[in-house]
Amino acid sequence: MTSSGQMNSPLDIEELRQAIRDEYMAVACNPEQGFHFHTGRPLARLLGYDDEWLDGIPEGTLASFAGTGNPFRLGAFLPGERVVDVGCGAGLDSLIAARMVGAGGYVIGVDMTPAMLAKARASASEAGCANVAFREGYAETLPVPDGWADVVISNGALNLVPDKAAALKEMARVLKLGGRLQIGDILVQRPVPQSAKRKIDLWTG
Amino acid sequence: MAAGFNGFEITWRADVFSGAPQESSAASFGTLGINFRARKPHDEQEWRDAVSGAQSCVVADRNY
DSSP states (O other), X not given: OOSHHHHHSOOOHHHHHHHHHHHHHHHHHOGGGOOSSOOHHHHXXXXXXXXXHXXXXXXXXXXXXXXSSOGGXXXXXXXXXXXXXXXXXXXXXXXXXXXXXXXXXXXXXXXXOHHHHHHHHHHHHHTTOOSEEEEEOBTTBOSSOTTOEEEEEXXXXXXXXXXXXXXXXXXXXXXXXXXXXXXXXXXXXXXOOHHHHTOHHHHHO | OTTSOEEEEEEEEEOOSTTOSSOOGGXXXXXXXXXXXXXXXXXXXXXXXXXXXXXXXXXXXXXX
């Protein structure tokens, strides 16, 4: 933010998305570099992930985990259920969910960062996980049919979505009637001024 | 909620940013990690009514 003109200019959505994509490409490709948030197995333990959930998850996916909560503490996942993981990143939650719902169930992970999707797909292959697919897309326009899912999960992604209302409407659209939303995300305890909401570096850091 | 969900509930919150390798803006806004859940109504009409009628909501903030 270098000029008063920029203070009042609206947030450029594509510029924001690219900045977020760049940040999370780094998380995918260089997870050990250190970020303004915790990552990896230490973060999973901080968020209450059981060690048994992490067993057998390829280290590449585990290292690039960058969630902020734990969707699995919000309700059980039943065999045969269908799950959509919005902002799936490198696929940790998708792979855990795929194991929980078993061969009769299915998981679709959606993310906008190609490097994260590549890592998720590689890990699914390495783990021999056949009941999961990863699709590129935005939370505001999910590449999932109406009423497909029993559960929608997301972890640390909704706060990065420019149009959160649209994303929540999409989550509702893809859920079956009676379907469940189980989300890890963030909240702020102090008001965020409108001027700050236009600062892309505050979205990513 | 405006997307038609009901039963919104925050079940957990915690500081998940302190001690991260790089300094974060999170602390300046008191940012916490949370878990929340909600449910899409079981009835189609109830869902559509909730979407069209939901312009505000009161969130029950439970102590835990």
